[in-house]
Amino acid sequence: MSARKNPRRMLAIPAALAASTLLLAGCVSNEPPEEENDSMSQESGSGGTTNDEPGETVTIGFSAPAADHGWMGAITRAALETAERYDDVELRQAEATNDVNMQISHIEQFINEGVDAIVLLPFDGDALTEVSLDAMEAGIPVINVDRELSSPFASRATILGDNYGMGVSAGTYICEQLGDQPDAVVAEIQGIANLPLTQDRSQGFADALSDCGLSVSTQVAADFTIQGGETATSNLLQAEPEIDAIWNHDDDQGIGVMAAIENAGRDEFFMVGGAGSLDVMEQIQAGDSVLRATVIYPSTQAADGIKLARLIAQDKDMADLVSAGAPHTIQLHAPVVTADNVDQYLDLGFRS
Known part of the structure; x- marks a missing residue:
């Protein structure tokens, strides 16, 4: 068997749990001694120091x-x-x-x-x-x-x-707004339709909508570009005279999406973006457009x-984990940004 196909030849993935000691000192108070708190707070990472302290x-x-x-x-x-x-x-x-x-x-x-x-x-x-x-x-x-x-x-x-999670987050937010309207028209503007990430986003969106009795009425595909977003949205708006909500997968192509919406003079719906651009967050903060929310895909x-x-x-070791070493896979959260929490995410926004 070649070395490449033999996992024993690969770097080992640490999986053992670090040993922990239960302190069973008889304290009459529920508050741990101050010294113990100080000690535990310093035992992140290797050698009893925090991970950000200088090393080799x-x-x-x-x-x-x-x-x-x-x-x-x-x-x-x-x-x-x-x-x-x-x-x-x-x-x-x-x-x-x-x-x-x-x-x-x-x-x-x-x-x-x-x-x-x-x-x-x-x-x-x-x-x-x-x-x-x-x-x-x-x-x-x-x-x-x-x-x-x-x-x-x-x-x-x-x-x-989390591409699937993006769709779930967007669909859940729309359900919260339209869940009592079973006939609501929900439109979806994808990026590139045949990409696995796009398919994951769409599946998560459909699954979340189904939980509140909604479904995607119209789905169009752009190509993650401004021009593609404008063209796809123009076609969508011509096909659907009344829309209640739109989820646009990508805030970069969203510049074109918004241009098409403004050109058409349509504002009877609200829109949820995707990725978390600073431009979209600022529009959400201002509250003067159809943009009501965006879903973070961390940059x-x-x-x-x-x-x-x-x-x-x-x-x-990774600070704040008991297990030794670093995880093999980390999947980041896809939170929804709205006017209520936008201040929390502005520092993470990017310019489209």
Whole structure:
């Protein structure tokens, strides 16, 4: 059996629980002694220190697709800003590219340089799997971000948004607004219809709507671009003379969606966005458009990847977890942003 197919040759995934001691001192008060609280608060990470305290300098390679829309640009900016906060991180950023072969060559270069960890947002997960396996076999942990690789052995950890959860969150919010209107017309503006992430979002949306007796009346597909959003929405509005709610999967294409709505002079419905752009959050905050909410798809995933790569390379445990090491998979939450909580999320918004 080849080394690549034998999981014993891969980096081990820590799964053992760290030992914990139950303190059974006979206290007459329910409040623990102050000294105990202080001690426990410091026992995050390795060596009794918090994970953010300086450690051994590590070199992290970072590769992501080209910033051809707001969300992807925010992904890269957040990763770079996070790396800059650590004096013990040397970040080597590959040129952002949508050329699969070029991205593969960048990872090969990181392997040849012997970096301590790689944070990878693959343009194509299947295409980047082989070189990621090469990195893992070379002893370099790969932290895979957003788009999954096709082998569980190709990464030490994976950080994902929740596409199905986005749909659930959007559908649940619309149910809260329209659940007592079984004949409500709910429209859906997808991104690229045949992508798995789009299909996951649509499935979550349909499942959530069905819980309150609603369903998608009209579904159109854009292409995650402003022009695509405008064209798809114009067609939608011409086909449906009355609409109660719209879910638009992507706030970047939402610029075109809003342009079509304004051109048509339609405002009888409310709209829920997707991803969490700052532009949309500001419109929600202002309360002067059909935009009522948006669903977060975190643009902080690669930044989380940088922090996790540093932690793994320095052989630290994850703070606030009892289990040893770092999780193999982290899936981030997809909360709904409304006028009631928008202030909480403004710092995470990105410009479309």
